[in-house]
Amino acid sequence: MSDEADGGRQWAAQPGFWRQVVEQLGASLVVVGPSGRVVAANPAAERLLSRSAEAMAGKDFHDLVHRHADRERPGIRCRLLEALIHAGEAHADSDRYLCGDGKLVEVSWSAAPVTDGASFEGTAMLFARLSDDRSERAEHMQALEDLTGRLTLVAQITAVLGQTLETDEALARLGRMLVPGLADWVAVDLLVGDDETHRVAVTGPDGRDRGQEGWRARLPFAGESRSPLVQAVRGAVPVLDEDAGAPARPDSPLAALHSGFLQSVGAASALTVPLGSGRHSTGALTLVRTDPAAPFGNDDLQVVVDIGRRVGQVLDNTRRFGRQRDVAEAMQRNLLAPLPQPGRLLLAARYQPAPAASQVGGDWYDAFQLKDGVTALVIGDVVGHDLTAAAGMAQLRGILRSLAWDRTEPPGAIVDRLDDAMPAITTVPMATLVLARVEGPRDGPWTLRWTNAGHPPPLLLTPNGHGRYLDDARGPLLGARTGTGTGDRRPDATTPLPSGSTLLLYTDGLIELRGADLDTGLSRLRRNALALAEEPLDDFCDQLLTRMPPGNVDDIALLALRLPPP
Template sequence: MKSSDGLLETALMRAVFDSLGAGVFVTDTTGRLTACNPRSQQLLDRPQEQMLGQDMHDLLHRDRDGSPVPRGECGLMAVLESGRPAEGSEELFLKGDGSLVPIIWAATPLRHEGRTEGAVVVFHDFSLHRDAAEQTAAYLAALEGLTARLTMVAEVSTVLISTLDTTEMLGRLTGLLVPDMGDWAAIDAFVQGEAKGLRRVAVRTAGDRPEAETLTGPLPALDESKGSAVMQALRKARHVVLDAEALAEEPDSPLGRAHRELFDRLGGSCAVVMPLHTRRQVFGALTVARVAPDSSYTDAELFMLTDIARRAGLVMEAAQLFEQQRHVAETMQRQLLTPLPQVDHLNLAARYRPAESAAEIGGDWYDSFLLGDGVLTMVIGDVVGHDLKAAAHMAEVRNMLRALAWDRTEPPSLIMRRLDEAMTHTSDAPMATCVFARIEGPEGGPWQFHWVNAGHPPPLLITAEGQARFLEGGHGPLLGLSSALHLGLGWPDARADLPPESTLLLYTDGLVESRNRDIEAGLASLRRHAAALAGLGIEDFLDALMRRMDPMGDDVALLVLRLPPAGLPADDVAPPQHAHSPAAGNRGAPGSRIEDTPVRDTSEPA
């Protein structure tokens, strides 16, 4: 019975040995192969006859170049010496056809009746696992590269929309490209207002080398050279790749030599010149270069640089359109802000400051004219909206008000009602705010302010002694609201006495309200500053008030009236000292000026 059980056990173990899905070797204490299963023969493409009796290490173990591995460095043989199990995945076995196969293995001493009689080695073909691992690593590397590119594109997009100042934007852009995309970057752009003038507006180097700044400035005129990389990029609106051979060629034009100076001063073994363009226009060229020998740009990098250049071109086009819109709107507003009338007993002055951004150009206006009965009018208004259309609607509302006021001698309340109806039935102008007033009284005074207010900030009256108060009366709905909605609302006439030598100020909400200041705080600040400046001449009063209020963002219009002393016509009063001469845009009108102020980043705190 025992004999039968031993035979069965031996047969079972042999079946396991032969059926195991891994290669199995059995060696004696010297490393010679004493058994090998069928799977090992398949993996190594060697029949049993070629392996049994052979030294396993000498027969199979090889280095990556195919040379034998020193016996002392063999981890499998170390198991026989140490008597301890071991495993590894860096070994290569020599197949019967002479090729090498990477293996993952585990070896353990073979013990029988307390003695070590050899070793058992189990191994697999590791090439499939290694290929999968390498593929996974490649995918991860590609994913990391894609993430890095997307991050850069996101950063570039943020920079491109951070300012409407094109030169500043392009300078920030080169800062993002260096050193990730090149050792240096430069941008040559057409300068708005200069006929076909090309200027190097930005140069950025790794480490911010001092010579970079000296390379900016005007560039030679465009030429017909076909060899200049910049000209090729500008004319064909396609990128140009420069390798070492192309960079070794002698430039054949002034523009080409100006471009070559970048490489002479900053170095470079390869570069790419990208056009900054849209479908309609080319705005300039971006050059990105690498200095290390044998460096180059991959297709993925060229694709990303092309995308960045395209985005920059779109932003430059948007900035150009904004500037054109701004210019049109400003020109329209300058033409509509007519000279102030010269009245022999009253002094008038005005200011208009355009919005700091083309997107904020709006419908603010002031006006003053004499009616048929000799009464002086004062108007301040603001049409809803901040674009060129708002400026056009402002012109429409302003002209309707002039015509209605001249047509009949009526109280301001009736003029405002007819303007509201006219806007509703004859115009597509949206809602608007407005103060319309008559300055009534005999030549020597006393004078009275007779007005209505259609949803506009209240006029401010400042006495000669510096007492300031807002005139809150006369309030009614915004223009374009009551008649359109059939509300039947009106505008009550209000009256206020104007003391001798007092100052009456009309203004738009851009003076007192901004992103950084609510209107209540702005009104309080206006009242305080106006009271402190009451002793200044009318021109100096306006200039100092604008400086102190420092309006930001929206456009601003101001209209101010200064009363003469009691019983004394203005003809007998010394003219006020003007801080500046009237602007040319006002056609010589006394006391009226449009301020040309530099565009400023409205994200900065006031």
């Protein structure tokens, strides 16, 4: 049997929209997949066609049922076939379907595409025996339009919310999709721990959030209250309140908050459903309509129950992601060593995790004093963005410190030995880094000696208002060399460090943005750094990160050195 048929049976077997709404329709409904094969059929369709849903599943719907009066299959100019192939809306007032008992039955039918955002998921076929009662046919047409709209809304909410792992953004998207399409006001309450609820989002017409502070109270959870909100938060039952604006005597602070909200927005009817399913509820979703002539009904309730179940799953994922990200960021920061303050030289560093990352990464910085009193500076990036990359970063940092501690040799020689040792004693496949020595007496003058293993170049800002990238001493990435010998030695370079100058080492997250070339990122960084060059070093680092345009998807590590003025 086809995968399409299996998928249809799984959908039909799920509690929620299909079983609670579609199976109750008096009209016959068959859902056909993109290839024209039946994926699901409701009981009314089974009765009309004298065929079971199981027997129809996976069969080509057109070939199975569509016939002329002489029982021949219609040709290629068939309206039904065109509707199924071209995913368009269509209808016929009179046609013939072949039943399982061999009889032909005259039907009227309507076809409407079911989409998941921009993706075509199939076609909903609604049909009925021909009747002289034209109002009955009109009702069937309206039923199909309503049903298709609800199916599409549920699918779109699932798709759109699945694109973010940020709770606030997920709730903002939910509000924009439900208002004004399905409701005039939407409120979301989340269960905090076991004994508190927090109203975290309220969306109204045109995105208004009237009375925000009063509506977003954090209140004790009264589990025995009879309030619809409390019942939904408990995961017990969804509630359709057909007289939502009527004054009520609240039996808990939470019930008072909810009743006050409904009266304040002028609610005519309201739906309150659990976020999640069964006993696993993370909160409640409330939808409000203010027009007494268009109240919510039982069909709306079943749709919103399904939406609440799906939103609950998304919020579970975003909360889990948030906890993972907090732990990951703490781990990353603990792996980065505190900075020394060598004499009159000032050092500052920052680490900023990727906006959408859930795990630690391989960006790192380091600064330490060597045995000969020289200050060593390191910035690096291990390939990957996961726990393996973070572990590799810690390994490289420890090995590099050991190799550099008691050596007065050039940085390039030290990095060569790190490159030779890396395959044998680390899990790192490839990495970039800059290793530099700040050489000179305590009061200057100072010289920078460095080597660059495939990393973005350091930026030197001088007191005369100039900024230049130190593009010299570029060698291959760690892990990229194919041989050894004198010809493969890494280059070194030196440059004087004027008094009052600032040296910036950074990872590529500070200069790379999707859709922009590297030169644009380097120019932007140089421009921002020059504008901030007179700021205290900590402010310099903080404002560099603040000036990053939106769109960054990578970690950022930066290390800044400020030399004292003359």
